[in-house]
Amino acid sequence: MIATAITPDNLPVTLQTVDAFEQWEREHPTGGNYEFVNGNIIPKPAMKQNEIFIAEFLTRSFIKTAQFQHGDVLLPEVDSYVDATRKRIPDLTYFTVAQKEAIRRGERVQTHFAIEILSDSESHEDVLEKIQDYFDGGAQLVWYIVPKRQRIYAYTSPETLHIYTATDLITAAPVVPELAFTVGDMFL
Template structure:
């Protein structure tokens, strides 16, 4: 009698499952039907808080600023939660933030990269943001004191500690020396 092995089917998680995740201090995203925790720690949180404060000081009434708790529905069905993000109000329903996930990527997605994140995952994330409507993606590398500023999936500007990061058209009053983001 032949032996048959069957593979256990993995449950495909939904947006509803993501919404029901506990408020346990972890950051979750829905990627390919799987719930993933995104590694964060105290240093990560401190950097995120600092960038949000700086973005808030430079934002105009024409944009909404979000923290890492907001989910954005990507074209491929994934739900991403950048560490900080800016969305033009004209892209929001009636100019108001929805109660649920935001449809499409933010105009600016900011990610503070942890040492455990792989390059392939980061590039996939950048591509998803642009495919879903982002205008810019900033990857902040605390260990290197660098910012990778993407203005298109393959258009990259690498900023070092003494360089100045500006907010471009979205945030014309935003500018900071890169090293200050990591102090």
């Protein structure tokens, strides 16, 4: 079967749940990643080549933590289920050993720590909606990385954020307290 992209002409208009969307997706392979939010299918472009340096820096930093040694993972572009009508795909997602075991049992899990790298196509409203969705799903921490400004916006709730710049030390506490680095080092 040949995968086709989802276009306005072939979009299913009656899908209301993640279950219905994922069933439709299995029956109509698209060749791309899509988030599903309240009946809306949102294309999720793959990570760009210039973003791999950020992802690599973060994963290399993560493997130095006790959480990694314990079996937790930081993975790129994995589904994070918010509820029955919302599924997001963070650029990087943190899952604990317990969450991985739940996934193996066929359960849907939400991320506790989502990392997004701001893309040129995202609006401010898109960013705010994603942040709200992650926290609605149980996230404790969301980082929004803005490469052009070399900043990390660290959210501990949809309304609470701290902006980190080049010389600031950032930590992923309380989720991964040992994941800590100077922000400017990520952009070298």
